[in-house]
Amino acid sequence: MTPDHPTWHAAELRKQLAEDLARAGHVRSAEWRAAVESVPRQEFIPEFFAKIDRIDGPTLWDPISAERSGDDRWLEVVYEDISHVTQLDGKTTAADVVEAVDGNPTSSSTMPSLVVQMWEDLEVVDGNRVLEIGTGTGYSTALGCHRLGEDNITSVEVDPQVAARAGRALGRAGYRPHLVVGDGEAGSPDRAPYDRIIATCSFRYVPSAWLEQSKPGTIILVTLSGWIGGTGLVKLTVTGDRTAEGQFLPGYVSFMSARAHNPEPAIIPNLSEGSGSRETELGPEVLTAYGPAQLVAQLAVPEAQHINFGPGGDLPEHLLVQPDESYAALSGTAANWTVEQGGPHRLWDQVETALAGWRQAGEPDIETFHVTVKPGEQQVQIPGGPSWRLPSGGETGSQSGLGRLQVTPHTDRCPGTDG
Ligand SMILES: C[S@@+](CC[C@H](N)C(=O)[O-])C[C@H]1O[C@@H](n2cnc3c(N)ncnc32)[C@H](O)[C@@H]1O
Incomplete structure (x- = not known):
């Protein structure tokens, strides 16, 4: 009462x-x-x-x-x-x-x-x-x-x-x-x-039902988020039959994730089966610091989760891992990071390529990122640079269960602090 x-x-x-x-x-x-x-x-x-x-x-x-x-x-x-x-x-x-x-x-x-x-x-x-x-x-x-x-x-x-x-x-x-x-x-x-x-609440993609329940001119406001921490508020205008387009709005907007859009606990693959480590110019800040770079990294590896194990332990300080057991393990210091990758996809190579494209385009801020939604395809395009497909419904984080250790990642930000 x-x-x-x-x-x-x-x-x-x-x-x-x-x-x-x-x-x-x-x-x-x-x-x-x-x-x-x-x-x-x-x-x-x-x-x-x-x-x-x-x-x-x-x-x-x-x-x-x-x-x-x-x-x-x-x-x-x-x-x-x-x-x-x-x-x-x-x-x-x-x-x-x-x-x-x-x-x-x-x-x-x-x-x-x-x-x-x-x-x-x-x-x-x-x-x-x-x-x-x-x-x-x-x-x-x-x-x-x-x-x-x-x-x-x-x-x-x-x-x-x-x-x-x-x-x-x-x-x-x-x-x-x-x-x-x-x-x-x-x-x-x-x-x-x-x-x-x-x-x-935030979503990894724009639910298709919303487009079906709209009409031309309907405005949709939704925070797009993912499993690395990248997040931004998107304003879309419905343009026709189940199509919409628009932009990210400026500023930092973070909402707790729609419940079905949360990842399953990550499964840590066997990290000794990697391809050998190499130096990388990118440090883990692209995974931890809010901003366009973090969003670009997330767009590049939309099925990956970031786990921050912290320094000094047996596990790498930062791990990117996705359900098919692809992983990128980052270790090092502020001046000198190395990465070891394993599994079917080279996650860190994908992040580096995406960030290089964003840099070549002049490091635009998120309010220049253009979003298009069509049946079966949703895309984020940076002006004069690369584009990435958003994950689609049905591709949420179900896991194979083949792995060895389950971890529920904690992000550096607390979900729900902002929204
Ligand atoms: C940040 S709170 C909403 C704040 C609210 N608008 C207010 O002013 O109090 C997010 C809410 O979204 C709900 N939610 C999460 N996933 C959802 C989903 N798939 N469908 C509908 N609601 C959902 C949560 O249970 C939670 O109550």
């Missing part, structure tokens, strides 16, 4: 948030500013987790609620422009625990600046029918209801418990949009076609 709190205090905090978002350029229109000023975020996150980073162990998540932190402090944190994690490991909520726990974020209330910036980027006009993928807490859904009317909003959430909580929160805030429990990859055909589609 949401605790009592001075209504005026929440209203003041909302007003301040809207002001800050407008000043920073995230809110660009009076309509979305009014939505931020009206939607009570506290109804959507009565409890959540605060992140505790640690050097000597996994990140911990501290349960936060009005009861624990005091009404005023809790309310202030609710209205901070940060993402609040609301579920770990597909089950645990902050109401389930009494002290900090570890776990992997699986649902959150995305930071308001990103939510409202995406709504602005979607360029809605009155009467638009919107399909949202990833209801989460329902906060972004509520903003959409305020702007377009609840009957124009359909939102899909894969997790039944999360969806039920969002439905209750939306009801408390006075909104009754069309809520669907299911895999957002299938869209929601019942209320198609949509004028706009917006995803607040």
